[in-house]
Amino acid sequence: MKKEITLKINGEEFTKEVEPRTLLVHFIREDIGMTGTHIGCDTSSCGACTILIDGKSAKSCTILAVQAAGKEITTVEGIATTEGAHPIQEGFKENHGLHCGFCTPGMMLRAIELLEKNPDPTEEEIRWGISGNLCRCTGYNNIVKSIKYAGAKLRGDELPSTEPEFVE
Amino acid sequence: MIPSTFDYTAPSSLDEALKLLHDFGDDAKILAGGHSLIPMMKLRFAEPEHLIDLNNIPGLSYLKIEGGMFKIGAMTREVETEESAEIAVHFPIFADVAKLIADPQVRNFGTLGGNLAHGDAANDQPAVMLALDASVEIAGLDGRRTVGIDDFFYGFYSTAVQEGEILTEILIPIPSGRSGNAYHKVERKVGDYATGGVAVHLEFDEQGICTKAGIGLTNVNPTPLRAVRSEAALVGTSLDDDAIASAAQYASEDCNPSSDLRGDIDYKRHIIKAVTKKMINKAKQRAFKN
Amino acid sequence: MIQCKTSKEIGGMGHSMKRKEDDRFIHGKGNYTDDVKLPGTLYMDIVRSPYAYAKIKNIDSSExxxxPGVLAVITGKDLEQYNLHWMPTLMSDTQMVLPVDTVMYQAQEVAAIxxxxxxxxxxxxxxxxxxxxxxxxxxxxFKALDADAxxxxxxxxxxxxxxxxxxxVGQKEExxxxxxxxxxxxxxxxxxxxxHVASIETCGCVASYDKVDNYLTMYMTTQAPHAIRTVFALVAGHVGLTEEKIRVISPDIGGGFGGKVPVYPGYVIAIAASFLIGKPVKWIEDRSENLQADSFARDYHITAELAGTxxxxxxxxxxxxxxDHGYTDASANPSKFPTGMFSIGTGSYDYPNAFMEADAVYTxxxxxxxxxxxxxxxxxxxxxxxxxxDRFALEIGKDPAALxxxxxxxxxQFPYHSPTxxxxxxxxxxxxxxxxxxxVDYDNLRIEQAEKRKKGELMGIGLSTFTEIVGAGPSKDFDILGIxxxxxxxxxxxxTGKAIARFGTKSQGQGHETTYAxxxxxxxxxxxxxxQIEEGDTDTAPYGLGTYASRSTxxxxxxAVMAARKLRDKAKKIAAYLLEVSEDDLEWEPGKFSVKGAPEKSKTIQEIVFASYTNHPQGMEAGFExxxxxxxxxxxFPSGAYICVVDIDSDTFEIKVRRFVAIDDxxxxxxxxxxxxxxxxxxxQGIAPAMYEELIYDDDGNILNGTLMDYLVPTAVESPSWETGHTVTPSPHHPIGAKGIGESPTVGAPPAIANAIVDALKPYGITHLDIPITPYKIFKALKEKGVLDKNIVES
Known part of the structure; x- marks a missing residue:
């Protein structure tokens, strides 16, 4: 039996009828049509489906759409402002924090919550903080660098260099 | 992967939830954090007809000190125990264990009550509760009862929470004197279930003699295991090397691991011995850090 | 260290230009196959075999x-009517699309819904x-070759x-x-x-067949769209789907790594379903299907020997x-190379002689x-x-770097002719x-290691100095299915001087939209x-074999260089015409031609291009293409020198990669x-197989770790902070002296890590451990040596 749910996605309110078994990630991708949130594993192992629910990072492949009733959801489509890219988006672009881009939305949304709780994290804290998000392309070095850059930007500190560093 | 169909209710009070649970009986499952249940439903290992979501019930998520007990509401998220400065005063073990449970997103939703009520010896919190000598409060239509942690874990996915009941609170005695605790597990990669994990809680008198020892083991027994002989080997000693070595040895002998992808029985016993020793030392160090 | 010939504004080679493709990805506007939505799309799911080897007695689709909503259940018998139940592999073997009577591995496709x-x-x-x-x-x-198998x-x-x-290959007798x-x-x-490559995006497609136009548009996760179009035409030409009626579009790809080179049965079934029903059919596999049924990598059992003084x-x-090839040889290798480039196995060393042989078996x-x-x-x-x-260095007691x-x-010695x-x-x-x-400060690390060994601590240093072989390949030797x-x-x-360039390759994250530009x-x-760079649409891009094996650059x-140089030659003619001088009087600097000795007389490339459309010399072809x-x-032949430092807990054998320095050329x-x-x-992706990943099967052919819960892809915690650098030895035959870089580290890292771990365990007589090397494997090896209790646990 279908249930009617009302929720906000990126500030816009939606009311839809869904089967209780509808996974939130399918609801966002198929029912709402926002495809920036990806599916990578089905077992909540990879984090490609990470979104924010009331500001908390969540794996939307392991949450039912009906559980999100009344909540505010943020996806990658909703993090830029009218002034431009979110600092985390800027961080990823400036620091080559992405290759294929498939894990990137989930990685960025996870990083947003991480930086909210810990505005100036160490490399170790960043690595543990994104341990629920797999990236197969980048080797994580530049993701760490991207998140550090975004942290500095959000704090209003001087921005770290985005040039690659080499053993010389 | 997609679950099979079910009905969903999100009651707004515990009574309502208990009534629904009573009415639906075996066909219903309780949804807390959902991060154990929903994966099983997606794999169609679990196919409940009704899902009763506890997330809209107020008053099930809290951390408070009352009557010498630390009380944790069953719907308290793992992340809240991980980050609570209040808990960390007496129980730094919560930060140890939470960091090793799955990943940050899962800990944002996974609950302490769900972790215990799932009844899985591979989960980490059961060993911690054994070490801390916790008890749990269980509510039914007939009222509430409290069960000591040693009487809680029955078997594979089976606990003292009976049909029609809901786990509501976890109670942990607050140590009065010098104490320390610690948890570590060996895992194949971060967020994995334990190859073997050890929780240790120690209390000491003013002379530095161990007055109470709690040791719980993760994923090396069909149910979460208290290392009884190991605890006894420590109580009454000043935790000299011999006492610690004996405790570690007993833990490795008394567990009953099975052979799987994570390792064979010998390896797991070896891990338990090594980690028990490390965690006793770490808990002791924490107890005497000031 | 890297010299740039062009200004930052032009952004030619050597500039660390930010990627042009990133904007769409960071805003969630990437367009991956599962994001393709066509009106009226149907969905396909696949019934798979729970058994590794079984006869199909009956398939009952009635329930x-x-x-409601189920339109068809397609079986091998249905495809057999169109002779579509088997297809060729890239190695000229045959593979089932759907089985008619026998399943050959667990998770094999049995029927499609x-x-x-x-x-x-x-x-x-x-x-x-x-x-x-x-x-x-x-x-x-090994048992596959037994007489009674x-x-x-x-x-x-x-x-x-x-x-x-x-x-x-090589000199057997010598x-x-x-x-x-x-x-x-x-x-x-x-x-x-x-x-398994386990790219974070799994494989899938949307097959959209238009019955009126007899035209198939196939959106799919492929690294080689043109070659795939040809394969489809070879498979389905006899039912009327000929090559001009097939358009393969490879949209954004969420990582490939080789796993998106083959033609999987799911693609072909989706095409067949769309062909029969006349509606778009979407198939996106889930992670278990991806890990359990899509192409594996490696699985070589090697006996390696070395002779020396x-x-x-x-x-x-x-x-x-x-x-071990599984039930068919569906390798992705050039046709004449059944073991691929395995014969690069003499590596960076001056071997007078070598002999290599291989046998492949079905399982x-x-x-x-x-x-x-x-x-x-x-x-x-x-x-x-x-x-x-390293084994040889250990045997003769020589430092592996010195050796x-x-x-x-x-x-x-270059160009160097190898014995293979x-x-x-x-x-x-x-x-x-x-x-x-x-x-990495090698000498001091060895001193530190010697001190730690005295205390019973386990620290290892591992080297790998490898030679890669990429850029397949010269047409005299290299083809796939004859192409x-x-x-x-x-x-x-x-x-107006702006350009579009199209390629036969297909980026899966390598950044082609930036580097080609x-x-x-x-x-x-x-x-x-x-x-603007465009790839992946067979209707618009020139034919090419695709992106894999570090071949794009x-x-x-x-x-791209050669095409651009043709255009520069044309530009020179136009510039000479515009400046009214002979071509010999012109000199080039990035962006313009000027008259020798009179640099104020010049024409920019933009002016020249404009002239090619508006004022080109009579007799010259118009335009600039x-x-x-x-x-x-x-x-x-790229190469690398990698050094890995590991610390191993002497009680739990947990392995920590402390440092990893990678120098690539x-x-x-x-x-x-x-x-x-x-x-x-x-x-x-080098540390992954070295320490974490392996597809494990039991004696009945059941896969034991077919999800990402047990197939252990490293996270940011397992992955150390990499330190990288480079030396530059240009390829003498490549027009810009480039060699290819994407895969060297995956090739070079695993032995550096394995060598480091084995080095750490040297005091205990361990000479080799198979990857992935886990704490459990170290425990078993030490236990076998009988040193566990004596030397480790009590230390």
């Missing part, structure tokens, strides 16, 4: 068909009843055993003689285990491979043999040679290793930001930031 919704298709999967007669499978490749490929009337092919007479010989048996001179190597496992971010079996070869080199310096092919038939184009192995040793392995570029510059900017002086990158199909004269670098990013990623 499934009763579910077509439904109006994804959820309904999934429900119907549960409702299809399949009756099997289970047979005892062949799982162990059942012959698996009964579909091949002449097949009397499970042997697929034998391959050999090598044997050297081994008989050598002062020192060492030998290790190694398994390079079966692993007591003072460390290497004389010969001998390698014998048993390759009841999924087919495959793809790359896993590696060019055609190079990783297997490099692992064998780098491990056996390598002693035996490197010297800089002045390759002509190495260039290299400077000493320079790389020296830089790596300096970067030569050239690649292509087409450049069109618009009247930089190559063209370097050659034409048009700013890279003004050059060596082939399509070279094609060029195409080039580049047939490389040789492969390129890929010739001239197009974009240092992107090249470094490729190295970082490749290194994490």
């Amino acid at each position: 499934a068909l009763k579910i 077509i439904a109006t919704e994804k959820y309904i298709a999934r429900d119907a999967r549960e409702a299809v009843r399949v009756e099997y007669e289970v047979m005892k499978p062949v799982v162990d490749p 059942p012959v698996l490929r009964t579909d091949k009337p002449d097949k009397k055993d499970n042997h697929i092919w034998h391959w050999e 090598t044997e003689k050297i081994f008989e007479e050598a002062e020192v010989t060492v030998k290790e048996q190694m398994h390079i285990p079966r692993i 007591k003072d460390g001179k290497i004389l010969a190597t001998r390698m014998k491979v048993l390759a 009841n496992k999924p087919p495959g043999g793809v790359a896993y971010r590696c060019s055609f079996r190079v990783t297997e070869a490099v692992h064998a040679i780098e491990r056996i080199t 390598r310096f002693q035996n490197f092919i010297k800089k002045e 038939g390759w002509e190495y184009d260039s290299g400077d192995y000493e320079a790389g290793l020296k830089l790596a040793m300096k970067g 030569k392995m050239f690649d292509s570029a087409e450049i069109r510059v618009h009247p 930089q190559i063209i900017a370097e050659e034409l002086g048009i700013p890279a930001k003004d050059i 060596p082939t399509a990158g070279a094609a 060029a195409t080039h199909y580049y047939d490389p004269p040789n492969l390129t 890929a010739g001239h670098i197009i974009n240092p930031m992107i090249a470094q990013g490729q190295v970082h990623g490749g290194l994490t």
